[in-house]
Amino acid sequence: MPRVIPPENLGCPPIRALTFDSLGLIKVTEARGKERGTPTVVNTWGEMNASRTVLAASIDDRLRNPLLAVARKDGNVEILNPCNGDLHFTYSVYGDDGCSSEENEISALHLFRKKIDEQAERSCTLLTCTKKGDVSLRSVKFPDAHSDSTDDASIKTWKACGSGEILVGKVDGSENFSLFGGRRVEATIWDLEQCTKIWSAKSPPKDNLGIFTPTWFTSATFLSNEDHRKFVTGTKSHQVRLYDISTQRRPVLSFDFRETAITAIAEDPDGHTIYVGNASADLASFDIRTGKLLGSFLGKCSGSIRSVVRHPEHPVIASCGLDRYLRVYDVKTRQLVSAVFLKQHLTGLVFDSGFTGEETAVANTVVESETEEIMDQEEEEIEETPVKRKKSKKEKRGREIVLEDKADEENEDEAEKAPVKTKKSKKEKRSRENVPEGEEKDELRSKKSREHKKRTKKVKHNQED
Amino acid sequence: MGFKRKKGDGDGEEMESEGRGKPSFNGGEKRHVILPSMIKNKDKRSKVYAKQKHEKKLEKQKKIRERDAAEKRALELGEEPPQKMIPKTIENTREADETVCRPDDEELFADIDADEFNPVLRREVTPKILITTCRFNSTRGPAFISELLSVIPNSHYQKRGTYDLKKIVEYAKKKDFTSLIVVHTNRREPDALLIIGLPNGPTAHFKLSNLVLRKDIKNHGNPTSHEPELVLNNFTTRLGNRVGRFIQSLFPPDPNFHGRRVVTFHNQRDFIFFRHHRYIFETKEIKQSDKGKDGAAQERVKPRLQECGPRFTLKLVTLQHGTFDTKGGEFEWVHKPEMDTSRRRFFL
Numbered sequence: 001m002p003r004v005i006p007p008e009n010l011g012c013p014p015i016r017a018l019t020f021d022s023l024g025l026i027k028v029t030e031a032r033g034k035e036r037g038t039p040t041v042v043n044t045w046g047e048m049n050a051s052r053t054v055l056a057a058s059i060d061d062r063l064r065n066p067l068l069a070v071a072r073k074d075g076n077v078e079i080l081n082p083c084n085g086d087l088h089f090t091y092s093v094y095g096d097d098g099c100s101s102e103e104n105e106i107s108a109l110h111l112f113r114k115k116i117d118e119q120a121e122r123s124c125t126l127l128t129c130t131k132k133g134d135v136s137l138r139s140v141k142f143p144d145a146h147s148d149s150t151d152d153a154s155i156k157t158w159k160a161c162g163s164g165e166i167l168v169g170k171v172d173g174s175e176n177f178s179l180f181g182g183r184r185v186e187a188t189i190w191d192l193e194q195c196t197k198i199w200s201a202k203s204p205p206k207d208n209l210g211i212f213t214p215t216w217f218t219s220a221t222f223l224s225n226e227d228h229r230k231f232v233t234g235t236k237s238h239q240v241r242l243y244d245i246s247t248q249r250r251p252v253l254s255f256d257f258r259e260t261a262i263t264a265i266a267e268d269p270d271g272h273t274i275y276v277g278n279a280s281a282d283l284a285s286f287d288i289r290t291g292k293l294l295g296s297f298l299g300k301c302s303g304s305i306r307s308v309v310r311h312p313e314h315p316v317i318a319s320c321g322l323d324r325y326l327r328v329y330d331v332k333t334r335q336l337v338s339a340v341f342l343k344q345h346l347t348g349l350v351f352d353s354g355f356t357g358e359e360t361a362v363a364n365t366v367v368e369s370e371t372e373e374i375m376d377q378e379e380e381e382i383e384e385t386p387v388k389r390k391k392s393k394k395e396k397r398g399r400e401i402v403l404e405d406k407a408d409e410e411n412e413d414e415a416e417k418a419p420v421k422t423k424k425s426k427k428e429k430r431s432r433e434n435v436p437e438g439e440e441k442d443e444l445r446s447k448k449s450r451e452h453k454k455r456t457k458k459v460k461h462n463q464e465d
Numbered sequence: 466m467g468f469k470r471k472k473g474d475g476d477g478e479e480m481e482s483e484g485r486g487k488p489s490f491n492g493g494e495k496r497h498v499i500l501p502s503m504i505k506n507k508d509k510r511s512k513v514y515a516k517q518k519h520e521k522k523l524e525k526q527k528k529i530r531e532r533d534a535a536e537k538r539a540l541e542l543g544e545e546p547p548q549k550m551i552p553k554t555i556e557n558t559r560e561a562d563e564t565v566c567r568p569d570d571e572e573l574f575a576d577i578d579a580d581e582f583n584p585v586l587r588r589e590v591t592p593k594i595l596i597t598t599c600r601f602n603s604t605r606g607p608a609f610i611s612e613l614l615s616v617i618p619n620s621h622y623q624k625r626g627t628y629d630l631k632k633i634v635e636y637a638k639k640k641d642f643t644s645l646i647v648v649h650t651n652r653r654e655p656d657a658l659l660i661i662g663l664p665n666g667p668t669a670h671f672k673l674s675n676l677v678l679r680k681d682i683k684n685h686g687n688p689t690s691h692e693p694e695l696v697l698n699n700f701t702t703r704l705g706n707r708v709g710r711f712i713q714s715l716f717p718p719d720p721n722f723h724g725r726r727v728v729t730f731h732n733q734r735d736f737i738f739f740r741h742h743r744y745i746f747e748t749k750e751i752k753q754s755d756k757g758k759d760g761a762a763q764e765r766v767k768p769r770l771q772e773c774g775p776r777f778t779l780k781l782v783t784l785q786h787g788t789f790d791t792k793g794g795e796f797e798w799v800h801k802p803e804m805d806t807s808r809r810r811f812f813l
Contacts, residue, residue: 322795
């Protein structure tokens with residue numbers, strides 16, 4: 001039966017998405033208007049050069065002075081202003097000599113949201129990780145003008161893996177811990193303050209045929225912003241795995257999704273829904289508590305999904321990938337809201353959550369109506385000056401409101417968030433208490449492993465059923 | 466028969482009876498229009514149908530005659546002839562597609578300049594093709610491959626043996642091949658073509674059908690070893706452009722026009738038709754009696770085509786990013802059932 005789409009679902013809430021592509025361009029797509037906006041490409045930044053392919057991007061969409069960090073294929077990391085695309089600062093990961101850029105590409109980038117020192121307005125902290133496992137944590141200060149600014153006060157570097165390739169790097173919501181994983185690299189959790197490894201995963205046992213699947217993580221995400229102990233990973237052997245640091249080193253839950261590598265995973269703020277995209281263009285949502293498929297997102301998507309992002313406020317997710325389309329889906333109905341053709345292979349996507357479409361839309365309509373009457377010369381002035389003022393004022397207001405909403409939502413989330421299993425929550429508490437002592441930990445672990453066996457048996461039974 | 470026909474003339478009477486048969490259908494009001502499908506007697510119904518059809522035919526003929534007459538009159542008077550109607554086909558009522566390449570698109574050209582086929586098409590590298598088969602091939606498979614070898618210049622055949630395809634890809638990379646073609650055979654009939662760009666180009670998987678070998682083509686010619694000219698038709702969308710460039714990168718970029726050999730890839734409704742021809746320009750003297758057109762031209766050059774080489778149809782199944790890797794590879798394009806909601810939607 002063809003599903004009938006109710007007409008009120010069509011139309012996009014006001015969103016602002018920045019997509020990054022294989023030519024190194026950054027495209028800004030905005031949907032304006034209150035309800036029924038259609039996203040259109042508003043701006044394109046950067047010059048077209050294949051060696052400047054964007055590999056990773058991270059945004060800090062705070063109220064004042066938002067920042068966007070972009071890692072390129074030639075090893076440069078750029079810090080931009082996500083509102084107008086102004087370049088603040090650039091540096092190369094490989095240092096001045098700039099060697100070994102072929103094999104050692106950047107695989108992960110994170111822009112820290114919390115401020116290290118409140119006084120320095122124009123500074124930021126960046127975590128970068130290359131494929132060979134060179135992690136560096138550096139804070140960068142940049143002045144207003146384009147003068148020299150390489151005041152790298154603190155660079156912490158360490159090696160996250162001995163061999164293999166790191167393909168995934170994520171930083172949790174509190175920004176104290178990071179997660180790395182990749183090809184022949186097990187998922188590991190690092191403490192960013194001490195730069196020490198605090199936990200590493202164990203590969204799952206051989207299957208019933210005695211076949212061992214090699215480790216190859218392709219995507220990962222932390223399950224919720226507050227909790228760094230639970231995270232979900234996707235592997236090249238089309239498995240989605242849930243890990244819980246506080247219980248065991250092997251995955252708590254794992255299930256298969258279709259037949260190609262999992263390339264993108266995103267979490268929902270409700271704490272138990274995840275969105276999974278794979279290399280043959282399937283996108284689906286799962287309930288991670290049970291591992292059940294909630295439904296798939298059908299949108300005539302034909303190319304491998306590189307990135308899935310959930311909008312922090314509006315109930316939409318966006319996906320982009322090798323089919324050169326940015327697609328926006330409704331979370332509840334799982335219907336395609338809109339698709340925008342962006343011409344290149346897209347490698348990444350971020351939402352600018354500070355964007356509220358209504359005000360700018362109003363401003364724009366005003367401008368348009370005025371420009372019809374007024375001559376061309378005056379047009380520029382009007383477009384430039386009043387719109388900006390309006391935008392800035394109203395956007396700020398909008399953001400404040402939004403923030404309040406956010407706080408409310410978070411409270412609700414906490415209230416709603418029932419623990420996955422009551423047993424587990426108890427264990428978590430215990431383990432939290434026991435983290436410093438090593439001996440008791442071992443005992444616990446043995447218990448856990450026993451329990452894990454039981455659980456796996458249960459799982460098997462379920463599968464047989 | 467004659468008797469029946471006579472009876473058929475009185476079908477007005479029969480309609481009345483039909484009307485009488487259903488008085489309650491439209492209240493007391495008498496119906497003037499009675500659909501033939503309401504007639505229950507099959508014999509009579511078919512007669513009514515036949516009559517209707519005949520009338521339609523006559524009408525159509527009349528219309529055509531009028532149109533032709535109008536055209537003729539316009540020609541005689543030296544006026545503009547009325548515009549010819551364009552028939553509706555599936556192609557020209559195709560669904561609007563925003564991915565169709567436009568010649569003024571800078572980003573498109575920048576993207577094209579950065580793609581994997583560019584070194585070959587910019588003549589920095591001469592194409593060198595490795596052709597191999599699936600594990601088991603017989604009868605039509607080898608015959609098809611020998612003809613492919615004659616079509617594609619600088620192509621080499623290697624026995625497949627029992628090697629993994631990934632190993633073969635590695636080998637071909639080491640030997641500086643630019644593409645690898647795998648002819649897949651099922652039930653002794655070639656049914657798929659896998660084209661892998663090397664060293665990091667995409668992998669295209671085509672379904673192959675309607676294969677006609679050279680010896681089965683009537684009046685076929687034998688191709689020469691000149692570099693062929695290449696005709697790529699209708700590769701309009703972004704995906705089509707990419708596939709077209711991929712096919713283009715299999716052939717040397719500068720054809721030898723003395724050879725007068727053409728290889729055609731014609732895309733129609735997502736099916737890619739392959740044809741291989743030789744052509745010749747013949748100068749023919751026109752006989753005096755044949756002066757219907759212009760009359761003055763005594764000699765005219767007339768191109769003639771002769772088909773040679775295999776004839777087959779390709780349909781794209783998947784296009785994969787990177788070289789062959791079914792398990793972990795990323796697909797640039799896969800066909801999904803949800804795309805089949807319209808027969809007027811095409812992807813190439």
